[in-house]
Amino acid sequence: MIPELLDTQRLVLRPFDKDDVNAVFDYWNSDPDWARFNRSVPANYTVQHAEKFVMELISRVRETQPNWAVTLDETVVGIVSLTFEQGHRIAVIGYGIHGALRGQGMSGEALEIVIDQAFNCYAQLRKIRAHMDSQNLGSMRVLEKLGFSREGILRSNQYVNGEFVDEAIYGILRSERSM
Numbered sequence: 001m002i003p004e005l006l007d008t009q010r011l012v013l014r015p016f017d018k019d020d021v022n023a024v025f026d027y028w029n030s031d032p033d034w035a036r037f038n039r040s041v042p043a044n045y046t047v048q049h050a051e052k053f054v055m056e057l058i059s060r061v062r063e064t065q066p067n068w069a070v071t072l073d074e075t076v077v078g079i080v081s082l083t084f085e086q087g088h089r090i091a092v093i094g095y096g097i098h099g100a101l102r103g104q105g106m107s108g109e110a111l112e113i114v115i116d117q118a119f120n121c122y123a124q125l126r127k128i129r130a131h132m133d134s135q136n137l138g139s140m141r142v143l144e145k146l147g148f149s150r151e152g153i154l155r156s157n158q159y160v161n162g163e164f165v166d167e168a169i170y171g172i173l174r175s176e177r178s179m
């Protein structure tokens with residue numbers, strides 16, 4: 001199984017804990033991009049929303065839906081999640097970092113170790129993909145820097161905050177990730 005604890009140069013990735021609710025509330029509530037680009041984030045985000053989200057993350061089956069609290073100096077500053085499909089042959093990745101820490105390469109750093117561990121742990125894993133609002137330039141750029149390719153656009157594929165949005169699909173194959 002993919003490790004629960006992962007270290008990078010600056011970050012420690014670990015399982016979420018009930019005590020992380022306030023940190024999750026802080027970074028989601030303080031950042032309009034979270035709600036703008038993530039359809040699962042309600043507008044007018046409350047502590048109760050954060051609590052429900054953290055409990056749902058904790059309850060996920062780690063073998064198929066591992067997720068990590070990204071911490072910097074022991075403070076939760078982000079999230080990386082994976083969903084394995086089709087017998088761990090395909091995975092979908094999700095991520096985000098506190099608004100105050102953007103542009104410092106933290107997301108790339110956290111994603112890189114999760115992607116490498118996923119390919120290392122599951123020999124049958126062929127591909128990791130990600131879905132995002134096609135306006136989410138930061139999200140696309142992070143993936144491109146990690147070697148992902150843009151695979152296409154699904155037009156008007158999500159209905160978010162009262163409008164239809166195009167969804168971009170990015171993917172990376174095992175053969176494209178040099179480890």
Ligand SMILES: CC(C)(COP(=O)(O)OP(=O)(O)OC[C@H]1O[C@@H](n2cnc3c(N)ncnc32)[C@H](O)[C@@H]1OP(=O)(O)O)[C@@H](O)C(=O)NCCC(=O)NCCS
Nearest residue numbers: 037095096097102103104105106107108132137138139141
């Ligand atoms: C998208 C997100 C994860 C990027 O995190 P980050 O830590 O700022 O990314 P990095 O510092 O690793 O930046 C990687 C690259 O993306 C670029 N980038 C980041 N935000 C950008 C933006 N809004 N527009 C254009 N480029 C952007 C950076 O400049 C950097 O490129 P460079 O090194 O060539 O300058 C972060 O903005 C976020 O958490 N957004 C809200 C949640 C979200 O949208 N998650 C993704 C859902 S699919």
